[in-house]
Amino acid sequence: MSQELHYTSVARGLKPGSRGFGPVAVTAGLPGPLADRLESFSAYQAVYPPGDPSEELNPVVLAHVRLIVGDQVLDVLSRVGPAGLDYSGRPNKYAHHVVLDADERPDGGPAWLLSQPGFMQRAWEGRPQVLSEGRKPPRGDQPAGLAQAWQALTGDGGWAGALAEAFLADPRRPVFLVYRPGTMLLPLLAEAIALLPVSRRWEVEFSTYFLTLPQGVTCAWRGVLDGSPEAHHARQLPHAMVVDLCRPLGRAQGGALVHLARTGELRETASADPLPPPARAVGRATSVTAGRRPSPAGSTARTARPAATVAHAPNPVPAVRIEPPRSLLADDHPPRRRSRKTAVAVITAACLVPLITCGLLWSHTVRQRLGFEHATSRPVARTGVDLAKVPETAPVEAKEAAKSAVESGLANRPEPRPVPVVTKTEEVIGKAAEPQPVAQRSRPEPPLCLAFTLPDVPRSLFAARDRRHGELRLPAEVSDRFEILNAPEFQLVPASAPSTWEIATRTVSGMGGRFTLAQLSRTDAKTWSFAWTKEAKNHSTTVEALRDAVLKFQTRAGRSVLTLLRGVILKDPAPLPIWEKGPVLYERLDDRQKSIPWTQHPEVLAGTHWKLKIRRWRVVIARPGAEGQDPVRRVIEPAAAVVGTADGSGCVPPQQDLIPGEVTLKVAIDAENPEMIAVRVDLDRKRVTAGRADRAARLKDLKEKTPQDKEDKERDPIQFRRSRLEELAQDGDQHQEEIKRLKREIADLEAIHAIQQFEDLLTKPARTELSAVIALDVGGSNTLEVARIGEFAGPD
Numbered sequence: 001m002s003q004e005l006h007y008t009s010v011a012r013g014l015k016p017g018s019r020g021f022g023p024v025a026v027t028a029g030l031p032g033p034l035a036d037r038l039e040s041f042s043a044y045q046a047v048y049p050p051g052d053p054s055e056e057l058n059p060v061v062l063a064h065v066r067l068i069v070g071d072q073v074l075d076v077l078s079r080v081g082p083a084g085l086d087y088s089g090r091p092n093k094y095a096h097h098v099v100l101d102a103d104e105r106p107d108g109g110p111a112w113l114l115s116q117p118g119f120m121q122r123a124w125e126g127r128p129q130v131l132s133e134g135r136k137p138p139r140g141d142q143p144a145g146l147a148q149a150w151q152a153l154t155g156d157g158g159w160a161g162a163l164a165e166a167f168l169a170d171p172r173r174p175v176f177l178v179y180r181p182g183t184m185l186l187p188l189l190a191e192a193i194a195l196l197p198v199s200r201r202w203e204v205e206f207s208t209y210f211l212t213l214p215q216g217v218t219c220a221w222r223g224v225l226d227g228s229p230e231a232h233h234a235r236q237l238p239h240a241m242v243v244d245l246c247r248p249l250g251r252a253q254g255g256a257l258v259h260l261a262r263t264g265e266l267r268e269t270a271s272a273d274p275l276p277p278p279a280r281a282v283g284r285a286t287s288v289t290a291g292r293r294p295s296p297a298g299s300t301a302r303t304a305r306p307a308a309t310v311a312h313a314p315n316p317v318p319a320v321r322i323e324p325p326r327s328l329l330a331d332d333h334p335p336r337r338r339s340r341k342t343a344v345a346v347i348t349a350a351c352l353v354p355l356i357t358c359g360l361l362w363s364h365t366v367r368q369r370l371g372f373e374h375a376t377s378r379p380v381a382r383t384g385v386d387l388a389k390v391p392e393t394a395p396v397e398a399k400e401a402a403k404s405a406v407e408s409g410l411a412n413r414p415e416p417r418p419v420p421v422v423t424k425t426e427e428v429i430g431k432a433a434e435p436q437p438v439a440q441r442s443r444p445e446p447p448l449c450l451a452f453t454l455p456d457v458p459r460s461l462f463a464a465r466d467r468r469h470g471e472l473r474l475p476a477e478v479s480d481r482f483e484i485l486n487a488p489e490f491q492l493v494p495a496s497a498p499s500t501w502e503i504a505t506r507t508v509s510g511m512g513g514r515f516t517l518a519q520l521s522r523t524d525a526k527t528w529s530f531a532w533t534k535e536a537k538n539h540s541t542t543v544e545a546l547r548d549a550v551l552k553f554q555t556r557a558g559r560s561v562l563t564l565l566r567g568v569i570l571k572d573p574a575p576l577p578i579w580e581k582g583p584v585l586y587e588r589l590d591d592r593q594k595s596i597p598w599t600q601h602p603e604v605l606a607g608t609h610w611k612l613k614i615r616r617w618r619v620v621i622a623r624p625g626a627e628g629q630d631p632v633r634r635v636i637e638p639a640a641a642v643v644g645t646a647d648g649s650g651c652v653p654p655q656q657d658l659i660p661g662e663v664t665l666k667v668a669i670d671a672e673n674p675e676m677i678a679v680r681v682d683l684d685r686k687r688v689t690a691g692r693a694d695r696a697a698r699l700k701d702l703k704e705k706t707p708q709d710k711e712d713k714e715r716d717p718i719q720f721r722r723s724r725l726e727e728l729a730q731d732g733d734q735h736q737e738e739i740k741r742l743k744r745e746i747a748d749l750e751a752i753h754a755i756q757q758f759e760d761l762l763t764k765p766a767r768t769e770l771s772a773v774i775a776l777d778v779g780g781s782n783t784l785e786v787a788r789i790g791e792f793a794g795p796d
Contacts, residue, residue, distance in 0.1 A: 002104055002134035003027045005038040006124055007095040009086035014128040020086075021093075024128040034069065034099070040214040041065070042095035044080045047181055047225070050091055051591070051684050053664070057181040058082045059225065062120075063207035064110035065217050075100045075202060077110060079120040084591060096121045100137060107141040108541065109201035111190035116140075117607065117673050141541045142194040143505070145489050146264035149187035154249045160188065161258030163221070164195035166241050168257075171203060176234035177223045179245040184671075185223045195257045264488065264506050447560035448475060449785065452551075453567030453604070457536045457543055470530040474561055477525040478553040485562075486610075486778040487549035489542075495519060502533075503546065517542060544607045550778055562784055564776075566604045575620070575769035575790030578679050584621060584762040585663065589685045595676040598774060598789060602675035611777040612669045614677070615651045618791060619665060623766035632761055636665055651775065658762065659755055662688045667770065677772065692759075695752045702745055718749040 006025040013022040026035060044061060048054045061080035066073060077098045086092035098120070106113055114120060116138055147157030166173055177185055185208040193201050207213075210222035210230060224230040226246045234242050243249065252258050259267040455470040480499050484490050493502040499522035505514045515535045520528050536543055546565065553561040576596050584592070599605065622633040638652040655666040663683045670676040699717075706717045725742045728735040771790025775783040 003030050003099040004134045005097045007042045008124050009092045011087040027131045027134045038097040044093040046082045059209040061209045062114050062186050065205050106139050107198045109193040111193050112142045144195045147191040147261040158252035158258040158262035160192040161261035162252040162254050163192040164257045165254045174240045175221045176242045178231050445559050447562045449562050451564045472528040474526045476555040483552040485550040568599050571793040572789045573793040575771045578768040581765045592681040595678050598677045605675035612674050615775040616773040617667045618771045620769050721746050
């Protein structure tokens with residue numbers, strides 16, 4: 001069974017009398033020396049401090065290292081990231097470590113396991129405790145094939161194969177991935193590791209945010225931030241492979257795995273020899289760490305980085321030979337030697353050719369014969385003529401022509417388009433102004449969207465009665481063919497039966513070969529029958545990949561019907577409650593965060609790799625009014641008119657200022673749990689405090705400057721200034737300075753009152769609800785709306 005350790009800063013730790021940073025939860029029976037080693041893996045350095053607008057971009061450490069404890073090889077998976085402020089107001093971090101033995105490692109590899117939703121914990125809640133047992137890792141695999149994450153980020157999926165081939169050639173060669181904050185490295189590592197044989201995947205040690213490692217532990221694949229000392233050091237290492245994700249990489253060079261990652265097709269060579277075993281020592285590691293624990297026999301066991309414990313199995317496809325890469329970024333290759341005479345001749349020719357060409361083209365006659373100049377040349381006026389370059393000795397006609405060309409160019413230059421200004425109203429915060437009318441265009445009908453729940457995979461495929469079928473009923477007659485979107489690893493293959501299609505893996509891979517996963521047979525004009533094949537039982541990862549696919553049918557009238565293979569609810573008129581009867585802002589001015597499921601059945605998204613985003617969102621804060629007063633209601637919605645693209649695939653901004661410069665509301669799909677929407681209220685405590693003080697001081701000053709009425713009673717400052725402004729406006733222009741001052745003071749009072757009213761709503765119990773439109777990225781700039789929730793669920 002796995003072992004765990006949770007590490008963060010709390011007021012009362014797990015150890016008696018401890019506080020601050022330390023373990024808050026461990027599994028029962030975790031040896032002390034091993035626990036000390038896990039604590040040493042908890043180092044973290046935030047890039048942005050708590051409260052910074054870019055705090056969400058802080059990188060997270062997702063790492064895998066190996067230890068030898070006694071005669072066992074233990075795999076340690078870690079997640080270390082920021083955790084806001086601790087109980088004392090200091091920046092906090094949270095680390096979660098899971099230790100696996102050889103029997104618990106899934107075939108998908110360490111990066112695949114780290115990416116499984118819910119396996120690594122993101123935050124600690126509750127009291128310190130001793131866990132009765134560790135978590136059970138899920139079983140699964142990631143098929144080798146097209147590297148979609150690499151393709152999307154760099155333009156060439158072949159870089160995943162370059163990493164895999166570099167590892168097979170020399171497992172100890174350091175590989176550095178240089179990236180900027182906000183880049184997700186784990187999908188890149190998972191795709192590269194998936195290209196390796198199953199027996200080699202757990203040998204890859206990596207860290208997505210490499211800072212330092214304890215003595216005796218190494219890490220071959222390291223993610224380092226651009227501009228950091230680690231990135232600078234990486235470029236100084238003579239034999240390191242540096243992949244700079246911040247700049248164009250070009251096309252990766254390599255062999256069969258590069259080709260497989262780039263195209264999804266396995267390239268076979270003429271040679272049928274198996275891969276030679278890598279040059280790596282077989283046996284136990286010699287480096288020793290400081291951590292020791294008594295072995296069952298009473299001796300001390302050493303923990304260190306292991307080498308391979310058994311001889312490596314050859315690649316399962318014997319016809320594939322890994323070719324050494326011809327060129328990798330930051331690799332050092334000795335230049336080819338040329339003879340000295342050849343080099344001198346090449347340099348001399350390179351110098352003479354441009355000189356001779358310039359000499360020939362200088363001749364007016366030669367240029368005429370070559371067709372570069374006509375017999376009579378006329379001056380052509382063009383924009384951008386520099387008057388400073390016209391010589392003083394030039395004729396007057398030439399100067400006038402140049403001047404007229406400049407004036408003509410300036411006159412013909414189009415005026416810059418005015419930037420639209422989005423105004424805020426008192427009722428709707430962030431709502432855009434009314435859009436300007438545009439010319440009507442004929443647009444095709446939007447596609448129909450359906451949700452179809454795939455049947456369960458049969459437990460037994462030997463008895464016909466246990467086969468699982470499903471009926472897909474469409475709203476209109478469709479043609480006999482369909483497409484598969486969002487799943488490049490699958491292809492349609494005609495079956496022997498008429499109007500039947502097989503869904504098969506696209507290419508033969510080194511991880512098991514091409515196979516048919518399911519069949520779709522046309523029952524009638526609107527109905528298709530779905531059935532799993534015998535192979536489905538043995539390929540759970542591929543089954544989950546098919547659930548992420550979208551089937552595209554075409555009606556007889558030419559309209560598209562898009563069918564999701566997950567049973568999500570497409571329209572839900574009920575908004576999502578965020579806080580039922582609680583304040584949005586606490587009096588102690590703490591940030592708030594809550595994740596809420598956007599679908600009524602979040603289990604249908606378990607294991608999904610859908611790339612979801614929020615196209616539109618609206619938050620409503622409301623509470624009943626006091627006795628005799630109307631209810632208070634505020635709407636927060638980003639301005640949709642200032643974002644988006646021509647094809648309509650854009651989304652509104654994920655954040656909106658509640659109080660500019662002080663409080664911000666953020667709404668986004670949870671990156672690690674796609675079935676959840678993360679709602680955050682971020683505030684800058686110092687700015688909020690300073691803003692309140694400034695507003696209070698300004699309001700007090702304006703009240704003191706407001707004279708009392710005839711009965712020595714206080715007047716309303718804003719009503720007094722409005723009345724005074726009306727009086728002065730009737731006297732003409734003789735009071736302009738006082739009019740300007742009054743207008744400025746009225747504007748200040750209105751802004752102060754609006755912010756104070758909104759703060760009053762935020763700090764008192766109210767109901768906060770979210771409406772949203774969830775969109776699915778199905779490749780390129782194409783998105784598909786998969787859910788309309790709350791106020792967006794009605795007719796368009």
